Amino acid sequence: MANRFGLRDNARMSLPPGFLDELRNRLSLGQVVGRKVIWDTRKSNQGKGDLWAPCPFHQEKTASFHVDDRKGYYYCFGCHAKGDAITFVRETENVDFMEAVKILAGEAGMTVPERDPRAQEKADARTVLVDVMEQAVQYHRLQLQTGAAAEARDYLERRGLSAEAQARWEIGFAPAHGGVLEQLTGKGVDQKLIIDAGLAAESDRGSGLYNRFRDRIMFPIRDARGRAIGFGGRAMDPNHPAKYYNSPETPLFDKGRSLFNHGPAREAAGKGKPLVVAEGYMDVIALSEAGFTATVAPLGTAITEDQLRLMWRMAPEPIIALDGDTAGLRAAMRVIDIALPLLEAGQSLRFALMPEGLDPDDLIKTQGAGAMQQLLDQAIPMVQLLWRRETEGKTFDSPERKAALDKALREKIKLIADPSIRNHYGQAIKDMRWTLFSNRKAAPVRKQRGAWQPRQDAWKRDVSPVATSRSSALASGATDQDHLREAVILATMITAPAVAPEFETALEQLDSRDPMHRDLQACLLRHLGADDLRDAIISDLGEAPLEKLLAQNHVRISPAIRRGGDAEIARLCLAEEFAKLTTRRGQAREIEDAVEDLSGIADEGLTWRLAEASKAVDQAGRGDDDDSAEYAVGENGALMKKDEQSAFDQLLEQIGFAKGDERPKS
Known part of the structure; x- marks a missing residue:
């Protein structure tokens, strides 16, 4: 042969x-x-x-x-x-x-089946079934023109389908009484072939054969080669429990491996049309008639792996256009879970979510094809919908909730087999996470003198009605120390990339005051875990910021930089600097809050609170060599104030460094 x-x-x-x-x-x-x-x-x-x-x-x-x-x-x-x-x-x-x-x-990823000596016989049987299905297509088309189908024709006209459009889509009608079974057996077609084609079935009550499709508008389903393999039928009875009913699994029809409008959509996609994935038959027809000819739909089920592979053969980035209701959103989320393990370079999905309560057919009818085109143009990448699923309607006002979000996203990203795509998804998630949590830190507007600025920039404001020149000078000295600590933190994380991810949360909460520090902080958060962290930062920001940071004297003499490559020294250095910075800024915030509360008449409680906070910042401004402060000797041999030592121990505990572990001397 x-x-x-x-x-x-x-x-x-x-x-x-x-x-x-x-x-x-x-x-x-x-x-x-x-x-x-x-x-x-x-x-x-x-x-x-x-x-x-x-x-x-x-x-x-x-x-x-x-x-x-x-x-x-x-x-x-x-x-x-x-x-x-x-x-x-x-x-x-x-x-x-x-x-x-x-x-x-x-x-x-397929297993070659054992050789089947009856394969040719089965192939011949499939050819016969295709012929039976073609006869059924023609029969149903003729039935649509009869008096019994008047209501069906009215429905199609109300849906905006002209007689020409009905002919293009080969739409037909299955009558309520009699039907394709009687028609084909009358023409000598074996009843077993009619059953095997999925057109008829044996009654459970022992009353013989019956037509599977009755009183339904019929949509022929063809494979990529144009052969009729099944039907989708829409019930005319609005109270019927199955509004749409598809052919059963047959030697021709596997609904999980088939797509409605596969062949024409593949041809249109090959000519540059965007591949759109809609939910049902009428959506596909409406979109195609409006000019979106590369449109397909799954067949009564959620999108399967095999259907995704078929779509990617047609276009590298199909656009999933689902209804804007709750069910449509749930379907979109299910697609994400199926698609993540299958992603390859240049092969993904985008999502166009319809306005709530509208499907593509409704949108085109009410707002025109231009509105649909605009939605397709604005389709979002899959990573953004994944982020939306995990964050929408939720609050992240505690470390535990943030950790739960991180865990959920990590579990999803782990599903991606391609390491390059997995890395890029991780970076995109970090960008969105940084945006979410940095925006959340902005303080509400308070009634005060002068223009409002975000809370983290409060140190720039001159709002203290009782500030003296001495307290301003001390605040300035403390701010200088903050700048030095920020520089050491950033330099240590860059030069110790293996340790840096352990301090991601602390870095995220760092309110960098220097524009260059803010850029480095954001860049670090984007690229933590990258194969070459330094190269990634240089690629984003250039060499100048990194050279300027590492050239500073207080950075060069830091133990973590002098003993580069020692992970434990780097870990302890970061824990200590974060602890001191957090403690100092917590005290500074006390002054800030107290000053803001002095919008009315100051009482003794407020005055005492302000004095105590000023004293704490005063001590912080004198530096670590002042003997007047209370100190504890840390386990790493460094002098630390007791509140700083407490913060230091807490941070080490958070990253899994137990209190009894041996800690090297810095």
Whole structure:
């Protein structure tokens, strides 16, 4: 038996029907051929699957070898070689048909089934079933023109489908009484074939056969090759429990591996149309009639892995356009969980969420195709919808809630198999996390003299009605120390990248006062965990900020920098600097709050509170060598104030450094 490429191969006939179609659907011919050729980038259009290269089968310098990745065929205009992925592997690897199938099946993650001696018989049976389905399509189309279908025609007209559109989509009608079973048996079609095609079934009550589709508008479902494989039927009775009903699983129809409008959408996507994934038949028809011809829909189920692979064969970034109700959002979230493990470079999803209460058909009818186009243009990447799912409607006002968010997002990102994509998702999540929590820190507007600024910039304001020149000078001295500590923290995290992620939460809460420090802080949070943290920072900010930071004297003499590479010294240094900075700023905030409360008449309590806070900042401003402060000797041998030692121990405990652990001397 000769195949469609002129090859005679008995092995082909021994494989189960549909296996080779599934294998071709899962594979990208461009990827298979790309291992053997170098694409001509000037002539190729990879976005459309239109690829050109010098032919691997004969010596040439010009790119006359053409691959149509969407249709899965190649052809050389020089030597006239042609075929599909199986043919290409056979010719280039010098293997037989079954060996080529095994090679490709391994790449596609499929298991080659045992040879079936009845495979050809089954293939012939499938051909017969396709013919039965085509007869059913024509029968239902004729029934739509009868008097019994008047209500169905009125419904389609109300939905905006003209007679021409109904003909284009081959829409039909299954009458309430009689039907395709009687029609086909009257033409001599075996009843078993009608059952196998999913058009009729045996009654559980023993009353014989009955038509599966009754009193329904019928939408034919065709595979990528245009063969009728099933039906979707919409009930005319508004109270029917099953508004839409699909063909059952048959030798032709596997609803988890099929898409409505697959063939026409693939062709339109190949011409540059964006691939849109809608929820149902009418949405696909409405979108296509409005000009969005590369539109498909799953068949009565949530989108499956196999359907995603089919979509990615048509376009690298399908747009999921689901209804704007709760069910539509839940469906979008389910798609994310299915898609994450399957992501590859250049292969993802975007989401266009309809306005609440509207589906694509409603939107086009009420606001026009332009409104739909605008939604598609604004479709968001999958990572943003993942973030929205984990954060929308939730508050993160405690470390425990933040930790729960981190855990949930980490678990999802772990599902991504590709390490590069996993890394980029992690960075995108860090960016959004930084934005969320940094925005949350802005204080509410308070009634005060002068213009309001965010709370973290309060040190810039001159709002103290009782501030003396001495207290201002002390505050200035403390601020200088804050700047030094910030610099040491940032430099240590950059030079000790293995330790830095342990202090992510502390870094996130750091209110950097220096613009350069803020840039480095944000950059660090984006790239914590990167393979080369220093290179990532230089790539974002250039070399100047890093050189300026590391050139400062107080940074160079820090034990963590002098003894670079010692993770424990770096860990202790970071814990100590964060502890001292947090303590000092907590005291400074006491002054800030007290001053803000002095908008009325000061009482003795407020005056005492302000004096005590000023004394604390006074001590902080004198530096660590002042003997008048209360000190404790830390386990690392450094002098620390008792409140700083407490903060230091708490921070070490948070990062899992037990109190009894041996701590090296700095």
